[in-house]
Amino acid sequence: MNIVIVGLGVIGGSFAMGLKKAGYDTVYGIDTNMETLLKARKQGYILDGDLDGAALLNKADLTILCIYPHSVPDFLRAHKQDFKHGSVITDATGVKSALANQLESLLPEGVDFVPGHPMAGREKMGFDFASDTVFKGANYLITPLSKNKEESLRLVESVAMDLGFKRVRRISPETHEMLIAHTSQLPHALAVALINSDREGRETGQFIGDSYRDLTRIARINGALWSELFLSNKDFLLNAIGDFSVQLNLIEDALRREDKDQLIRLFETSTARREKLDS
Amino acid sequence: MNIVIVGLGVIGGSFAMGLKKAGYDTVYGIDTNMETLLKARKQGYILDGDLDGAALLNKADLTILCIYPHSVPDFLRAHKQDFKHGSVITDATGVKSALANQLESLLPEGVDFVPGHPMAGREKMGFDFASDTVFKGANYLITPLSKNKEESLRLVESVAMDLGFKRVRRISPETHEMLIAHTSQLPHALAVALINSDREGRETGQFIGDSYRDLTRIARINGALWSELFLSNKDFLLNAIGDFSVQLNLIEDALRREDKDQLIRLFETSTARREKLDS
Numbered sequence: 001m002n003i004v005i006v007g008l009g010v011i012g013g014s015f016a017m018g019l020k021k022a023g024y025d026t027v028y029g030i031d032t033n034m035e036t037l038l039k040a041r042k043q044g045y046i047l048d049g050d051l052d053g054a055a056l057l058n059k060a061d062l063t064i065l066c067i068y069p070h071s072v073p074d075f076l077r078a079h080k081q082d083f084k085h086g087s088v089i090t091d092a093t094g095v096k097s098a099l100a101n102q103l104e105s106l107l108p109e110g111v112d113f114v115p116g117h118p119m120a121g122r123e124k125m126g127f128d129f130a131s132d133t134v135f136k137g138a139n140y141l142i143t144p145l146s147k148n149k150e151e152s153l154r155l156v157e158s159v160a161m162d163l164g165f166k167r168v169r170r171i172s173p174e175t176h177e178m179l180i181a182h183t184s185q186l187p188h189a190l191a192v193a194l195i196n197s198d199r200e201g202r203e204t205g206q207f208i209g210d211s212y213r214d215l216t217r218i219a220r221i222n223g224a225l226w227s228e229l230f231l232s233n234k235d236f237l238l239n240a241i242g243d244f245s246v247q248l249n250l251i252e253d254a255l256r257r258e259d260k261d262q263l264i265r266l267f268e269t270s271t272a273r274r275e276k277l278d279s
Numbered sequence: 280m281n282i283v284i285v286g287l288g289v290i291g292g293s294f295a296m297g298l299k300k301a302g303y304d305t306v307y308g309i310d311t312n313m314e315t316l317l318k319a320r321k322q323g324y325i326l327d328g329d330l331d332g333a334a335l336l337n338k339a340d341l342t343i344l345c346i347y348p349h350s351v352p353d354f355l356r357a358h359k360q361d362f363k364h365g366s367v368i369t370d371a372t373g374v375k376s377a378l379a380n381q382l383e384s385l386l387p388e389g390v391d392f393v394p395g396h397p398m399a400g401r402e403k404m405g406f407d408f409a410s411d412t413v414f415k416g417a418n419y420l421i422t423p424l425s426k427n428k429e430e431s432l433r434l435v436e437s438v439a440m441d442l443g444f445k446r447v448r449r450i451s452p453e454t455h456e457m458l459i460a461h462t463s464q465l466p467h468a469l470a471v472a473l474i475n476s477d478r479e480g481r482e483t484g485q486f487i488g489d490s491y492r493d494l495t496r497i498a499r500i501n502g503a504l505w506s507e508l509f510l511s512n513k514d515f516l517l518n519a520i521g522d523f524s525v526q527l528n529l530i531e532d533a534l535r536r537e538d539k540d541q542l543i544r545l546f547e548t549s550t551a552r553r554e555k556l557d558s
Contacts, residue, residue, distance in 0.1 A: 119488040139485055169485055179486040182477060187494040190469050192549040193526035195556075197519070198461060205556050206418055206448055207458040209398040213556075214493045215466040220553040223546035227539045234534055240476070241531050245524075247472035252520050255513055260506045267502035270471040274499040277474075277484050277492070 003159075004060035006030045006053065006075065008040050010122050011092050012066030013130025015163070016045040021132045022162040028056045036127045057082040062155065065091040069228050072099055076106040076113075085110040088152045092118050094180060095232040096143040096173040103145065112152040117141040117176065118165065119184070123220040136164040143173040181236035186244060188226060189237070191219040282438075283339035285309045285332070285354065287319050289401050290371050291345030292409025294442070295324040300411045301441040307335045315406045336361040341434065344370040348507050351378055355385040355392075364389040367431045371397050373459060374511040375422040375452040382424065391431040396420040396455065397444065398463070402499040412443075419444040422452040460515035465523060467505060468516070470498040 029046040030053035037049030120138040140160040254262035308325040309332035316328030399417040419439040533541040
């Protein structure tokens with residue numbers, strides 16, 4: 001099976017490394033950066049690479065798009081004639097609904113697009129930060145389209161399991177968007193707001209423990225990508241921020257009223273939920 | 280030098296283990312749990328232990344209180360006659376101002392109390408979760424009293440460095456409280472509010488990545504301890520929550536107005552601040 005990865009950034013690069021480790025040996029890469037392609041080939045992660053890729057795409061049985069959400073429709077449009085008949089395309093973007101509604105018109109006949117979301121990433125960008133361990137034990141979400149063939153879904157699922165993901169789940173794009181707002185975009189908003197709320201000139205770095213380090217890790221964020229992710233999931237994210245604010249207000253009120261019992265109740269709820277998460 | 284640790288929980292136990300590793304071999308323990316004392320002695324971390332401790336305290340050159348903030352004045356009051364003349368006492372609690380104001384009346388003549396705050400901890404409680412690595416590379420804060428002798432401050436500082444802390448800083452209790460509200464209590468409030476804002480029945484665990492795990496780790500929280508820490512730093516913590524809410528509102532507003540440039544600006548600020556934190 002020929003696999004073409006489009007975009008050898010931190011995610012696409014990790015796909016290349018993970019596939020190699022899993023024994024897939026006909027993997028190719030498309031990237032706009034020649035240096036990245038040369039490096040990936042030199043390190044043995046791709047057999048060959050190309051800046052544009054028409055020639056590679058028409059021999060690909062599976063194409064994995066590891067590019068920005070807004071680039072996915074552009075890429076499909078530009079290469080509509082290049083995809084191999086009977087092949088499968090999947091993506092790795094963190095928002096699924098917007099694309100799902102455009103796909104019908106973007107895809108050529110006989111090519112099946114399986115929307116996917118590997119729930120793993122790094123704060124740092126680029127091929128140099130890719131690794132074959134980033135996917136280990138992580139969750140992989142697929143939001144099938146009604147016209148997807150069962151065998152296409154199974155292909156993407158089996159590649160995901162080979163890459164070391166712990167679990168692949170099929171869900172609707174709407175459920176995906178609602179949950180991701182809470183589990184992914186909201187945490188990024190909180191991390192950004194936390195570190196931005198520090199006051200200038202306080203030498204904060206000398207007064208921190210692990211908790212501050214952990215909670216602000218993702219405040220180092222790819223602004224171009226995450227502004228897209230936030231905006232394309234605007235309504236669910238605003239809801240998630242609203243739900244969060246209700247809970248923060250409960251803590252604030254209990255504090256203001258010096259209601260120790262209420263604080264303890266809130267802490268007991270959070271402790272029970274966190275323990276369940278690990279179980 | 281004889282050292283007595285009061286309270287062999289996760290912090291006191293870590294002190295015992297760290298001191299042993301650093302070569303201090305006359306370390307004793309006081310705890311209300313006989314099993315814990317026996318375990319600590321059997322494992323070689325203390326030479327001997329006691330449930331009450333009058334006999335141990337009067338031979339201690341350094342007493343390290345690893346008990347809840349509200350227990351510190353109670354313990355000092357109960358043992359006022361037991362401390363050795365010329366000895367040093369320090370504590371490990373995360374709030375400093377309230378105690379500082381009471382200390383004058385609680386301490387016997389000739390005993391020097393150095394308020395300390397090792398900025399390291401674990402979500403799990405008790406001696407069984409103690410370790411000699413938890414302090415490695417962490418920050419240690421001291422909030423000296425005007426009557427502290429320089430040699431007492433140096434004693435606590437040198438023990439801290441021997442335990443593997445990266446840095447010991449002397450600051451005023453007020454500065455400590457203001458910074459800790461932002462770097463320690465606020466992150467705990469956010470983690471609790473984040474996981475408490477999840478809606479019931481959503482199988483959230485199957486839709487998370489590392490960011491959600493990291494941001495909710497400290498939502499598993501010792502309610503008795505943290506409700507005390509929150510309430511004894513009420514004003515600074517309310518300010519910190521207020522500052523945070525201003526920043527979260529900026530994100531919310533940018534999202535509502537679909538102002539991508541503003542989102543990117545906020546992300547650039549947070550990225551620059553986070554990079555500085557690691558430097």
